[in-house]
Every structure is written in structure tokens, then in C-alpha cells.
Amino acid sequence: MPLFNQSIRRKIVGIALGLIVLMLVTAILSMVMSSQVGVLLDELTNRYIPAYGDLARANIRSLERSVALRRMVMMKMQESSDEEAYAARLKEFEEADRRIEEETSGARKLINAIIDDTRTPSDNAALARIDIRIETAVSELRRAMTEDHAKLLKQIDAKQMADARGTLEHLDALRDRFNQNIDGIRTDMLKQVFASTSTVIGHQHQAIIISGIVTVLAAVVGFVFALMVSSGITRPVRLLLAGTREVEAGHFDKAINVSTQDEIGELAAAFNRMIEQLRQNERIRETFGRYIDPKVVQGLIDRPEVAIEGQRRVMTIMFSDMSGFTSMSEGMTPRGLVKVMNHYFTVMSAPIRNHRGVIDKYIGDAIMAYWGPPFIEEDEPALLAGIAAIDMADQVPALQKQLPDLLGIRAMPAPCDLRIGIATGEVLTGSIGSELMMSFTVMGDAVNLASRLEAVNKVYGTRILIAQATADAIGSQLELREIDRLTVAGQSVPQAIFEVMSKAHGLSVPQESLRAHYAEGLAAYRAQRFDNARTAFNAALESVPGDGPSRTMLARIAQFEANRPAADWDGAWRMDSK
Template structure:
């Protein structure tokens, strides 16, 4: 049944219910016909037979009354001859009526006995028939003989003899009436028995109809429940599976229990879930090579892959691992992979946490960017600076984790990070060839960020940012102006700043460092070499080993020996990347 279509199931249920209804109706009709047949026999045979027997009694009494009227008329003389004739006429007319009623009763009783389709006490009815025959053919014959003699005596006006004959006739008439009463009483019992049979049959018909109707209803309900559960069960499983998919759960499937349309729909649903699981695996795998937000955009909106590049203001970050070359020389290839995975994971988390897009890994370098459509333009510099602060804050833990990862007591070099951030107009979009595309950023801003990352080597700093980046995050980030640089590939100087931390979070030593460094930088640009040297020394006393202070102090000493040209504007040109 569960291999049938839904239409066939519904038609089957309807057909089954119709068949049950027809069977119930047929049984009811048969039972009703049976009751009707019994009731017809009761009405047209039993009761009329009893009526004929009752009228035999009545006719016998009427005949006796007519005889008495005749006697009274003769006793009163010729004046009552008319009454006598009337009574005699009535007397003579009643006799055939008695025989007619008796014969009619016998015919009905014989008809009941002869009908095998109805239950009846045929033996009792046969005895009744015999008793009627005896009463009519025996007692009535003798009574008629006495009545004839009585008529002759009355005609002869032999009143004394007539009285004697009348007494004998009364005895015969009483016996006849007694027998007829007994017959009628027994017939009444048969009528009652027939009525009880009719009532019993009617009651049985009601019970059978009720039972059959109940069985039909139960079978119909069971049928409907079986087929209904075969339909609603898979539908409910489909609904639960749909809700699970809506909630993002793609690890389940629906059990197929039918071969109908719902079973086919369930199979299609399972195939859809499998496709979604494959797509999810593709997304997860794709997201390991391309930023998940870019991957989502490329998968959900394939047209983005064909979008031409757009010029937008973007903030670009480059991060490199200090001492990577010397570190890689002392470990095995497997150990190097472990170091790279740990380092890149540690430094990538802050970028991801601050909504940055990791564009690519270049060896031990990380390139990331912020900007539309991923973040608002007015918050990109702030997020990039926060990511840089978080990244430098993880260096201490990275230094602890690397020896444990490699199984050594100490790493051969003191690792650190160098970060460069620049903000400006860049080309953004899907860039590449017909064979391969990459959603990335290009332009001078990208080059500047890369150069600033490299400039950390010269200044001994961790994170240098461009002037545009500093202008965008100065309200929330504590910065220190480092220098005016002309990086490789550019001709115009850039004011470069170092990220010190979040505002109002600097230590007193850092605050004093920034103050002395600013004094030294101003004196340096004014060519006051002695004042500049004293300021940078004071800065180093505040924070010993400060890289920018050491670099500028060394440069001041160099300018003391070889002063810059007269048109010097305070900018420093980097000769290497």
C-alpha cells in the first residue's frame, strides 16, 4: 500500500469507506426486509385469523339471540309473526357466515404453516386448524340439527317440546362457544409469539446495524489512520528536516519509508541536504584560502567575480616576522611549518577579530586591509590600529609558545613583529585573468604600507603608520610622530607615526618618552644637534632601548660630522625596502 501514489491512497480510502457503507446499507436493508416480512405476516395473517375466530364467537351469539327472538315471537301469538320472520331470516343468514369466518381463519393458519420463510409453531397452528374443523363439523352440525328440530317445534307451537330442545341446543352452543374461545385464546398466544418474534427481529436488526456500522467506522478510521500516518509521518519528518536546515544543521537526513510522491520528495530533500553539505564544505575549504566574507560574497553573488576594480579609500596593513630567516635555518621543515602555522594563526586572529580582510600570506608576511564594503570608511583606521595593538600584545605569548612547540628550551633568536599601515586611495575588486581571479587591493597605498613595515627595521620599532592613518585614528589611539620619510618608489616625504597604544592607557614612562622624543625631533628638524641629542638621551632614560630614539640619536651624531645641505627639509630618504 505504501508504494502507491497519494492519489491512489486517497481513492483507496474513499473506495473502502464506500464499500463499507454499501455493506452496512445492504445488511440494514436485508434485516429491515426480514422484519417487514414478519410484520406483514403478523398483520395480514395472524391478526386477521384471530379476528375471524372472534367473529365466529360473535356470530354464534347473534344466532342464539335470533333463535330466542323467534321463540318469543311464537309465544306471543300471531301479532308477532313479522318479528318472527325477521328473526328467522337473521338466523338463517348467520349460519353461512359462521362457516365463512371459520374457513377464513383456517386458510390463514394454513398459509402461515405453509410459509417456510417465517418462524412459527406449525404444530400448535396445526392443532388449532384441527380444533376449528372439529368445532365446525362436529358441534356446529349437531347444533344445527337441534336448531332444526327446535324450528319445527316452534312452527308447530309445541312450546313444551321446544323448551326441552332449546335447553339441549344451549348446551351445544355453550360447548361450541367454549371451544371457539379456547381456540381464540390459543390463537392469541400465537399472535403474541409472532409479535415477539417481530420485535426480536427488529431488535436484532438494530443491534446488527449498530455493530456493522461501528465495525465499518472502526475499519474506516483504522484505514484512514494507517494511510494518514503514511502521509503525515513523512511530511512531519520533512518539516523537522526543513527546520533543521533552516537552523543550519546539515548533518542529518530523512528516512524514506514510502515510495509515493512524499517518498520521492524526501529523497530529493536528502539529495538537497547532501548538496548543501558539499557546498558548506566548499565554503569552509574556500574560506581557508580566501577570507570567509569574500568567499561568501563570491559564492552568494557570483557576479562579484566579474566586477571591475573600483577606486576606494582603504587602509592596508603589512605584518612581518622579525628574525624569521635566522629562525628557519635552525629548525627542520616540519618544525618550520609548525612555527609558521602558530605565528600566522596568532597574528591573524586580531585582524579577523577587528573585521579586517586577510588578503594573502607572503611567506612570513601577512597582507590585510580594511574598507568598503566590509567596514565603514570612517572606522577602518581605528580598527586597523586596534588590530596592530592586539598583534604586538601577543608577541610575549608567542615567544613562550614557540619553544614548547619545537620542544626546545629557547628559540635561537628573539622573534618580534613589524607592522606597517597606510591609508589612501587604492584599486579594489576582482583582478586577474580569465584563468584565475583574485579579490585584492592594488596601488601606492599598498606599496606605502609595505615600505612602512620595512622601515621598522631602520627605526627599531614595531608598528609604523602613515599620516593619513594617523589622522583617522588619532582620537582614540595614542601615537608618536617618528619622522618624515621618503620611502623607496616615492618622491614626496611622508610623516610617519608609531602606534603606542590606546589613548589614556600609556604608562608614565611611555608618556615621558613621547614628550622627550617630540622635543628631540623638533630640535633635530631645527638643526639644533646638541639639544636634539640631549632630548633623545632623555627619551632613552625614560624607556631604555627605544628603537626610534636610538636611530635618531645616531643620525644626529652623523649630522654633527656631516651636516645636511642648506635646503634640507628634515625628511629622511630610505634607500632600501
């Protein structure tokens, strides 16, 4: 069976084996050539250079021999001859003479070893001549020096100093001639060292060039072979990658053409089946995403134990309601009412989603939403809920203009507006319901308080009211106004409630004046200085005519003037109804 129709495993193994064979050939060739260069380097290091060194030391030993000889003569020329010192000088002389023989013999032995080694190219004729010249120079030196040395000793013993000086000069001349011969031999030997060095360098360059050529050829052959084999792999892989990117982008409508019978072909077929399943899942997700917030769905997928076990978390809860809904719905057909409510929920849900809130449910014309872990960080819920409420309130004017057009009427039978209550506190999160149906929701006092605050807006004529804990969490990040201290139905401890007026630094000059006068009036009201409070609240109404909280507080002052509060009154107002 042709290689290209094999499995991916066999294709990859074939490519790997081919590359390994090429690498082995290149490595063996490099090792052979490197070993040849190693032999040449060994000969240069252990034979040529040491032989040259031996000849150089032979010159030095010759000078040492001459110095020892002169010291012997000087010992004999003294008036009182020191035989012990003379014997020591004689020993030095003989040692120097012996070392000359050793150095020249060592050089000749190394030269003959080079000549006998057939593994390396060398100028054997030139080396043989050098060997003969060394032998001749040493023999001549030995023969002449032996005769003159004996003569010199006899002359010294006979006190023939003039004749001794002549003989000594003749010995110096013999030494100089020997050194000249050795210098000439060293010069020729140095040429052989240079020649051997050039041979080593040449072989090194040759080895590098040949290894480079073989490596390039191996790389080219391996690359061509790998390209031919891998092209059958990479093309379907690229198609698979392109399909994966389409899926990553959320496009599930493009299948991959299966063109091979190997593992990639099987993978492409499985990928097509996966796309079909994802397409079905996406349709399910889109369908149920209209009924369950996508954040909840994803959160339950990531952490299913949260739905089963439930958790206690600090969250911010929002309740939103459309004022005037009851009177407005009485004159509408069911179709018109559904159309209005769908548009209303669409407009009001967008700010909640945009600010990462989770819509828990729609209750009639009301919206329940919450912010908190694990969907957002713990320090963000209150601020995000407040900003979402402001954005929802900003949609009211446009919504009021759109509703008549939706219904095909000139004007709405009753004005519509928005009321929002927000509270922060510990709640229980989890799946609540029966064995037949479950709902992931939140429960707790904060939920009840948010619902009560939404209704309290009717009392104060406000749109957005928040509890004390929410105001503390927001701080100065939004513009707030304390409205009252209130005990809602179901609670016994009063707490301050605040109106969200705008985003940070978003108040106009009249609104700033309103807030300042209202705070002044609220302080006087709690201190039961009702005349001062009335004056401050009226000033607030002058800043912003029609301000609901100011009107409410003026009405209460009128009640208290007719019926004074108890002596232990704490300045809080109690709501007995929901």
C-alpha cells in the same frame, strides 16, 4: 482511493469543500430564522404600533371636537353673532369629527390586517374583540352625538341658554365616556403590543441560540474533519521543519524519513538530496576556506561583478613580518619550519579575523591583509587595523615562549619579533591573474606604502608604524606617537609616520613621558636645534630605556653635526632602499 492517500491539493480542497458546506447550512438556517424575526418585527413596527397610535390620536381628535363645539356655542352666545366665525368653528368641529372616524378606521384596518396575516402568531380573538369594541364605541358616540348636537343647535338658535348648557354637559359626558372606552381599548391594545414585542424578542433569542448551536456543531465537525485530514500533512511537515532547522544550524548529517507519497514526500526526498549536496559543498567550503578568506568567497558570491570589473576603493592595508626569520630558519628542519610557521600564522591571523580584516595572502613569513568596503563600513578600516595590530603585538611574548616547545629545544637560535606596517589610501580591488588562475587582491600606492612601512620598523626599532592618512582616520581612538617625516622608496613626497603605542587611554606614565619628550625632541630636530633635540631624546630614553626611535634620532643628530643638512632641508628623511 481513500482521501488520506490523495495529493495535498485534493486533501485541502476536500477540507475546504466540507467547511463550505457546513458554512452554507449554517448561513441558510440563520437566514431563515432571521427572516422570521424580520416578519415579526415588520408586523410590530408597521401594524401594532401604528394601530396603537391611531387610537391615541382618536382621543385627541375627540378633545379637539369638544373644543370646537364649545367655540361654536360661544360664537352664538355673543350679543352680535358673528356668522363667519361661527361657520369657521363649525368647520373645525366637522373636521375633528371626520378625523375621529379616520383614526378609528385606520386602527381597525391595521388590526384586521394582523388577524388576516397567517405568517405570524397573534391573539386573533383578543384583536377581534378590540375591533368590535372600537366599532361599538364609535357607533354609540356617533348616534348620541348626532342627536344632542342637533338639539344643542336648536337651543342656541332659540336663545335657550340654560337648556343649551345642560345639553352641552350631556355632550361632555358622552365625550368622556367615549374617551374612557378608547382608553380601555388602548390599554388592551398596548398589551397586544407588549405581547408581540415579547414574541419578537423570544424569536430573536431562539434564533441566536439555534444559530450558535449550529455554528458550534459545524465548527466541531469541521475541526475534527480537518484534524483528521491535516494530521497526515502536518506530521511530515514537522519532520521537514526539524530537518530545516538542523540545516540552519549547520548540521548536514540528518536525513528525513520519507513516509508519504504526496508532494510532501517528494519534497522530503528532494530535501535529502539537497542535504547531501550541502554536505559536499560544506566540505569544499571548509577546504577552500583554508586558502581563500571566507569573506572574499562570500563577497564574490553575493557580488560577482566586483571580481570581474574591479573597483577603486579607499582601504587600509597591513603588512606583517617576523623579524629574525631568516637566521631562525637556517637551523631548522623543513618539518620544524613548517610547524613553526603554521603556528605563527595561526596566532597572528586570529586578531585580523577577529577584527573583520581580510587576509589576502601569506608571503614567506609575511602576512598581507586589508580592511575596507564591501566587507566593513568606510569609517572603520583604519581603527580596526590598528586594534588588530595591537592585539598581534600582544601575542609576541607568548609566541616567544611557545616556539622552543614546538621545536623541542631549550631556546630559539635567534630571537623573533613582529613588524607591522599600515597604510590607508585608494586601491584597485578585483581579480588579478591569468586565464589559468586568478586571485582576488588589492593593488595601489597604499599597498606599496604599507610594505615599506613594515620594513621601516627595522630602522626605527618599532613594531607598528602607520602612515599619515591612517593616523588621521584613527584620530584619538588609539594612542599614537609621531616618529618622523619620511619619503620611502618609490615616492617623492614626504609624509609623517606614526607609531601605534596602545589602545585609547592605555599608556603608562613612563610612556606618556616618552611621547612628550619625543615630540619635543622631534620639533627641535626639524628646526635644526640639535642640542635641544639631543636633550629631549635623552630624556625620552630615561623614561623608557631602549626606545628605538629615540636612539635612531640621536644617531641622525650625530651625523648632522658632522655633516650639516642643506639650507633647504625640510626635516624629512629619505629611504633610498626598500
